[in-house]
Amino acid sequence: MGKITYKKSGVDIAGASAFKSKLKPIVRRSFRPEVLTDIGGFGSFFKLDKNKYKDPVLVSSSDGVGTKLKIASLANKHDTVGIDAVAMNVNDILCTGAESLFFLDYIAFTKVKEEILIDVVKGINDGCIQAGCSLIGGETAQMPGMYKEGEYDIAGFCVGVVERKDIIDGSKIKPTDAIIGIESSGLHSNGYSLVRKVLNAAEMKRMSAELLKPTRIYVKPILSLLKDFPGKINGISHITGGAFYDKISRILPNNVNARIDKNSWRVSELFRFIQRKGNIEDKEMYHTLNMGIGMVLFVEQDAASAIIKKLADLKLKSWLIGKAVKGNKEVGII
Numbered sequence: 138m139g140k141i142t143y144k145k146s147g148v149d150i151a152g153a154s155a156f157k158s159k160l161k162p163i164v165r166r167s168f169r170p171e172v173l174t175d176i177g178g179f180g181s182f183f184k185l186d187k188n189k190y191k192d193p194v195l196v197s198s199s200d201g202v203g204t205k206l207k208i209a210s211l212a213n214k215h216d217t218v219g220i221d222a223v224a225m226n227v228n229d230i231l232c233t234g235a236e237s238l239f240f241l242d243y244i245a246f247t248k249v250k251e252e253i254l255i256d257v258v259k260g261i262n263d264g265c266i267q268a269g270c271s272l273i274g275g276e277t278a279q280m281p282g283m284y285k286e287g288e289y290d291i292a293g294f295c296v297g298v299v300e301r302k303d304i305i306d307g308s309k310i311k312p313t314d315a316i317i318g319i320e321s322s323g324l325h326s327n328g329y330s331l332v333r334k335v336l337n338a339a340e341m342k343r344m345s346a347e348l349l350k351p352t353r354i355y356v357k358p359i360l361s362l363l364k365d366f367p368g369k370i371n372g373i374s375h376i377t378g379g380a381f382y383d384k385i386s387r388i389l390p391n392n393v394n395a396r397i398d399k400n401s402w403r404v405s406e407l408f409r410f411i412q413r414k415g416n417i418e419d420k421e422m423y424h425t426l427n428m429g430i431g432m433v434l435f436v437e438q439d440a441a442s443a444i445i446k447k448l449a450d451l452k453l454k455s456w457l458i459g460k461a462v463k464g465n466k467e468v469g470i471i
Contacts, residue, residue: 269357
């Protein structure tokens with residue numbers, strides 16, 4: 138059998154080091170001025186500008202891309218799923234009113250072509266640039282036997298900051314608040330296990346351009362709204378796993394219900410095709426998929442029209458999709 142080496146067992150340390158050196162010029166494109174070190178060290182340094190904040194609170198999130206990666210492998214298209222990894226995290230902390238500061242990634246694989254991994258990291262870095270945050274580090278883990286050859290997994294972790302007085306947690310939501318839904322860019326990165334159950338491989342490959350559209354990153358437009366409409370946005374919900382029922386109820390006070398009118402926006406044909414093909418009930422669809430709404434805002438009624446107009450100016454479609462009413466923390470879709 139000869140001498141055993143780490144490389145023979147499936148882990149190429151020299152190759153990994155060479156790969157990391159190729160990433161450095163890519164990720165530097167996302168560096169904010171607060172980044173103090175290049176990638177590749179034992180830790181990543183980010184100096185918070187204390188003069189910019191009076192009472193800063195750090196906000197963090199960790200999430201992955203899920204089985205959408207299966208479709209990326211099927212279609213051999215890997216340049217968008219990195220954006221998903223960033224979006225799932227930065228959109229979550231955005232719901233607290235936080236600005237994203239920096240992001241770290243984790244990519245695990247058994248054996249994947251280097252050009253695929255570079256495409257993935259380029260996507261992650263592009264997502265960071267869209268969100269205004271820095272990709273300052275991460276881990277690329279070779280794990281022989283954990284994944285099929287050519288398959289990989291991505292997860293991410295981000296940190297943001299918000300002034301304590303500006304934290305949005307839903308506690309200010311009240312009956313009479315208007316509910317605004319902001320258009321998604323497609324399925325985003327949730328519900329793909331259901332999609333893969335409904336569609337066959339040929340359909341997924343044929344529809345891959347639509348299925349692999351990256352999750353929309355809402356950071357810059359929402360931060361712009363928060364600046365232009367201080368005190369008018371009482372709650373923000375990112376419509377991901379659990380969709381309308383779970384993600385909206387999470388931010389409702391105990392005495393408030395959300396009433397959503399599902400006829401107030403146009404649901405794209407992609408969702409309808411999946412529903413017809415799988416013979417899926419409406420409630421299951423709205424409990425699993427975003428149905429064309431990626432973010433939900435609870436806003437003061439007198440500001441709703443102006444906020445929708447501002448979103449249009451920012452090139453985002455949005456609709457008045459419902460209202461908050463007295464209740465007990467439940468979501469109704471009518």
